[in-house]
Amino acid sequence: MTRYRHRAGELLVHADDCAALGPELARFGYHPAGAAGTLRRFTGTRPVPEVLAALREPHRAGPNHLFGADRIIWGDLRPRPTDKDLTPVPAGDIRHWAGVIDTGIVLREGRPHEFLGGRVRYDPEDTVRVVRGEDGNPAGSAGHGTFVAGVVLKQVGPAVGVRMKGVVDEQSGDTEDLAVANALDDLREEGITLINMSFSGETFEDTPPKAIEAALQRLSPDTVVVASAGNRGMRQRVYPAGIRPAPTVPGQVDDEHALVLPVGSADSSLTPRVADFSNFGPWIAAYADGVDVVGPYFHAGYPGQPPQEVPKFNGYAVWSGTSFSAAVVTGRIAAVMATGKSARDAAGEVLGAAGRITVFDVNGSSEVPHVQGN
Numbered sequence: 006m007t008r009y010r011h012r013a014g015e016l017l018v019h020a021d022d023c024a025a026l027g028p029e030l031a032r033f034g035y036h037p038a039g040a041a042g043t044l045r046r047f048t049g050t051r052p053v054p055e056v057l058a059a060l061r062e063p064h065r066a067g068p069n070h071l072f073g074a075d076r077i078i079w080g081d082l083r084p085r086p087t088d089k090d091l092t093p094v095p096a097g098d099i100r101h102w103a104g105v106i107d108t109g110i111v112l113r114e115g116r117p118h119e120f121l122g123g124r125v126r127y128d129p130e131d132t133v134r135v136v137r138g139e140d141g142n143p144a145g146s147a148g149h150g151t152f153v154a155g156v157v158l159k160q161v162g163p164a165v166g167v168r169m170k171g172v173v174d175e176q177s178g179d180t181e182d183l184a185v186a187n188a189l190d191d192l193r194e195e196g197i198t199l200i201n202m203s204f205s206g207e208t209f210e211d212t213p214p215k216a217i218e219a220a221l222q223r224l225s226p227d228t229v230v231v232a233s234a235g236n237r238g239m240r241q242r243v244y245p246a247g248i249r250p251a252p253t254v255p256g257q258v259d260d261e262h263a264l265v266l267p268v269g270s271a272d273s274s275l276t277p278r279v280a281d282f283s284n285f286g287p288w289i290a291a292y293a294d295g296v297d298v299v300g301p302y303f304h305a306g307y308p309g310q311p312p313q314e315v316p317k318f319n320g321y322a323v324w325s326g327t328s329f330s331a332a333v334v335t336g337r338i339a340a341v342m343a344t345g346k347s348a349r350d351a352a353g354e355v356l357g358a359a360g361r362i363t364v365f366d367v368n369g370s371s372e373v374p375h376v377q378g379n
Contacts, residue, residue: 009207011068012181016047016056017215022065029060041183042190043219057209067215072185072206072245073178074149074328075236082236082282084148084322086310089299091155091321096123097163103339104192104200105157105332106185107150108178109133109171113304118320120155120301124166131171135303142308146178152324153203153332155301159379160336164343168197173204180204185245186216190223198228198348201335203328205235205243205284213248221248224263229348231335233327234269235284240366242288264349266356268376270295270330277362277375283327285364292362293337293376295330297323333378 016035018026020043027037027047033056035049046069049056057063109131110117117125138144154167170188173180185202192200208214221230232246246267249259270283271292279285280296302322310317334355341351355376362375 009068009209010071010179011053012071013053014048014050015069016053016066017044017069017182018047018066019043019215020045026062026065030056030066033059041186041216042223044216046183064210064212067212068209069216070182070206070208070214070244071179072204073180074146074173074204074326082324082326084152084302084324086316086318087299087321087323088316088319089321089323090319091120091159091299091301093120093122094124094158094163096166099124099164099166101165101339101342102126102168102197103157103165103335104168104170104197105150105154106170106172106188106200106202107153108146108173108175109150110154110169111135111147111151111303118151118155118301121151121158121167124158124163125154125169126166127169127171131169133171133175136176140309143303145176146173147175148302149173149178149203149328152300152302152322153201153328156298156329156332156378157201157336157339159300160333161340162343165339168192168195182214182216186220189217189220193224193228198225199335199339199342200228200230201331202230202232202245203331205233205246207241208244211242214244217245218248221263221265226261226263227347227349228263229338229352230263230265231331231338232265232267233331234267234289236282236326237284238282239284240286241284242286243284247288264352266290266334266352268293268327268331268334270325270327271362271375272296273377277360279362279364280325282325286366287371289373291334291356291359291374291376293330293333294378295327295333296325298325298329298378299323300329334376336378337376
């Protein structure tokens with residue numbers, strides 16, 4: 006069984022490689038079936054891992070990888086009710102937009118959550134329906150995008166808004182390589198230079214996902230992409246967070262392409278430390294508060310609970326995960342951008358002014374930026 010997850014019967018090939026690789030793929034029953042940017046989609050019936058293992062040059066083709074918010078919906082890191090809430094901030098003259106690629110926005114009576122109010126922008130396809138279980142409670146990941154957007158907006162004033170791109174499936178919590186790439190292209194065309202991606206996954210032979218990597222290369226060099234490092238408590242690099250070297254490594258900053266910041270979770274309940282669930286390692290650029298984060302979640306009284314359980318869901322929840330650590334960093338960068346700085350300069354200021362968290366690894370200890378959230 007492969008460790009990476011992918012769309013069955015689909016391979017991605019760069020347009021420049023199609024002439025050479027197409028005939029070989031045809032022998033395995035794979036044929037062109039559409040394009041996205043510089044990539045071509047090939048479809049067939051034989052299992053993708055089997056085809057890749059048989060290709061003479063397997064790295065010239067790649068799976069259409071699937072990414073998700075691991076452990077966040079059905080696993081150990083579930084949203085929990087809280088007696089805390091947040092005071093909505095009315096929208097001002099919004100001059101800066103942070104892009105969020107996620108599940109989309111949940112609407113109730115045609116409106117987003119009151120905390121988001123007029124500070125979130127979306128198209129009809131960026132809204133999400135709530136998948137309900139037999140008990141009537143949410144059975145999927147629909148609330149994830151609203152929560153992430155809310156955590157971003159907690160960090161900023163009324164001049165910053167969130168531009169939501171809904172690509173993560175509300176039931177499975179999955180999103181594919183190509184869908185993320187298309188969302189990145191859309192945000193680029195809208196002139197958005199700060200983007201949050203709170204999902205992750207492993208890839209074929211630990212290589213960057215082809216479509217997302219190509220879309221990142223199309224972004225302007227002053228763009229910053231903040232990505233969650235994953236919730237499996239492991240050292241292994243995951244994607245899309247791991248596509249580029251961490252900017253804290255001397256000599257590895259790439260000024261010709263967008264900057265990707267992989268963010269892990271810190272537990273600040275006592276002395277700040279890496280959260281037990283957070284991925285870690287030298288590839289991570291920063292850690293941010295990610296344990297029991299308060300954010301908007303559906304509406305008061307939903308999800309339903311047994312009468313004896315308190316507190317009740319009050320329209321907000323506490324949730325843990327690197328998804329929300331990434332949102333904290335995105336929000337902090339957006340707040341600095343509102344003072345007139347570029348996304349890249351704002352990211353440098355946020356990480357430079359952050360405290361430090363000690364990370365212990367097989368090679369000893371290191372000090373990594375620790376960004377605190379509101």
